[in-house]
Amino acid sequence: xxxxxxxxxxxSAEREVSLASGTNCVEALKEAGYTVSTVDAGKDLVDVIxxxxxxxxxxxxxALHGRYGEDGNIQGVLNLLKIPYTHSGLMASSLAMDxxxxxxxxxxxxxxxxxxxxxxxxxxxxxDPLPRPYxxxxxxxxxxxxxxxxxxxxxxxxxxxxxxxFGDLVLAERFIPGRxxxxxxxxxxxxxxxxxxxxxxxYDYANKYTGGRTDHLIPAxxxxxxxxxxxxxxxxxxQVLGCRGVSRxxxxxxxxxxxxxxxxxxxxxxxxxxxxxxxxVPEMARHAEISYxxxxxxxxxxxxxxx
Numbered sequence: 452x453x454x455x456x457x458x459x460x461x462x463s464a465e466r467e468v469s470l471a472s473g474t475n476c477v478e479a480l481k482e483a484g485y486t487v488s489t490v491d492a493g494k495d496l497v498d499v500i501x502x503x504x505x506x507x508x509x510x511x512x513x514a515l516h517g518r519y520g521e522d523g524n525i526q527g528v529l530n531l532l533k534i535p536y537t538h539s540g541l542m543a544s545s546l547a548m549d550x551x552x553x554x555x556x557x558x559x560x561x562x563x564x565x566x567x568x569x570x571x572x573x574x575x576x577x578x579d580p581l582p583r584p585y586x587x588x589x590x591x592x593x594x595x596x597x598x599x600x601x602x603x604x605x606x607x608x609x610x611x612x613x614x615x616x617f618g619d620l621v622l623a624e625r626f627i628p629g630r631x632x633x634x635x636x637x638x639x640x641x642x643x644x645x646x647x648x649x650x651x652x653x654y655d656y657a658n659k660y661t662g663g664r665t666d667h668l669i670p671a672x673x674x675x676x677x678x679x680x681x682x683x684x685x686x687x688x689x690q691v692l693g694c695r696g697v698s699r700x701x702x703x704x705x706x707x708x709x710x711x712x713x714x715x716x717x718x719x720x721x722x723x724x725x726x727x728x729x730x731x732v733p734e735m736a737r738h739a740e741i742s743y744x745x746x747x748x749x750x751x752x753x754x755x756x757x758x
Contacts, residue, residue: 452484455751456508458499458525460491463517464597464617472726473514476747480512483744485751492520496528503532510754511536512747514726518591521723522548530756537750539722540757543693547722550590550622553692560691562684562717565703567624575609575621584626589617600626627703627716632671634685635699635724635735637749641682642735646671667731669738677704680715688720696750699724699732 457480459473460466473489480487490502492515503511511529513536515521523545529536539547547553551569558564568580569590579585579601587609588598597617601609609621631649635642646668671678685700692698701718724732726747736746 452486453509453751454486454488454507455480455510455512456503456506457487457489457512457514458492458520459489459514460493461515461517461520462493463515463519463521465516466493468725468727469514469516469520471728472516472730475726475728475743476512476514479744479747480751483748485748492525500528500532503534508534510534510751512751512754513537513723516723516725518548522591526757533756535754535756537754538696539692539694539698542757543695544722546692547694547698547720548591550588550719553719556691557688557717560687562687562691563714564717565624565627567622570621570623571619572621573619575623580623581625586624586626588622588624590620590622591618602626627705628707628709629703629705630671632673632681632702632704632715633699633731634681634702635697635732636685636689636694637697637736638753639686639690641686642732643669643738644671644673644678644681645669645731645735646673667734669734673704677713677715684715684717685720688717692720692722694720694722695755696753697724697732697746698722 457473457477459469461469477487477489488506490499492499511534515525519525521544523541526541526544530541546556554564570580575587583601583603585601586598587601631647632644633647634644648666650664681702688700689698698720700720703716703718706713726733733743733746
């Protein structure tokens with residue numbers, strides 16, 4: 452049976468999510484019969500490489516989230532070490548994490564995205580870069596870390612009262628009203644579409660990772676043609692970025708009628724979807740009668756390095 456090392460923890464703002472994802476993956480991989488060890492990547496890179504060489508895994512299960520683990524950096528290290536790893540490779544990971552570059556690729560593939568601008572914090576603070584309401588977010592973070600909505604009538608300026616350790620570049624986007632949707636892709640096949648209904652606010656970090664704060668409707672109660680179009684767009688996003696393994700794309704479905712017609716907007720694609728108890732891809736897998744151990748086993752068996 453294959454030896455699998457689970458990379459978890461890491462250095463990003465999503466460290467705690469990664470630890471939870473990694474712990475779940477360890478238990479599921481053991482249940483599936485693999486020999487499993489772990490490396491906490493929240494330390495010096497030399498130490499991480501030393502531990503990987505000592506453990507001599509056949510496959511690395513990458514349970515890292517955010518910068519360093521999801522942006523192509525650790526993928527490059529694993530390519531050099533010639534250790535097959537789960538999820539997307541270096542290029543796809545880097546492109547997906549750079550939200551501005553990913554949007555350019557989505558547009559080139561004919562996928563609808565919200566209008567937006569890549570700006571510095573100083574430019575945002577000079578005055579509204581877009582008509583309100585609009586969204587400001589780090590251009591290279593995940594899990595809705597640092598995302599805020601600037602609404603009409605707000606007295607506070609962007610970043611007021613927010614700890615912002617995300618660098619100088621900011622992505623400002625038009626806020627899309629309507630419904631929050633997400634769809635996983637496994638290989639090149641779409642998974643179920645889930646609608647997310649937070650009890651308050653929007654689907655931010657707290658609503659993602661706090662039990663009881665968001666209702667998950669799976670399958671999403673959508674017209675059949677809308678459901679199929681979300682699935683099509685998720686697969687197209689996966690393919691245009693060059694993803695492999697499992698990804699998950701997030702959408703807004705504007706069915707408010709204010710724009711004259713209903714429209715689906717692709718927000719972003721996640722190359723390292725969460726694997727916590729509240730995470731969406733495991734839930735989509737269960738809906739397809741794929742157990743958690745079966746899901747992680749599939750990921751391990753489809754692991755590889757970049758060519």
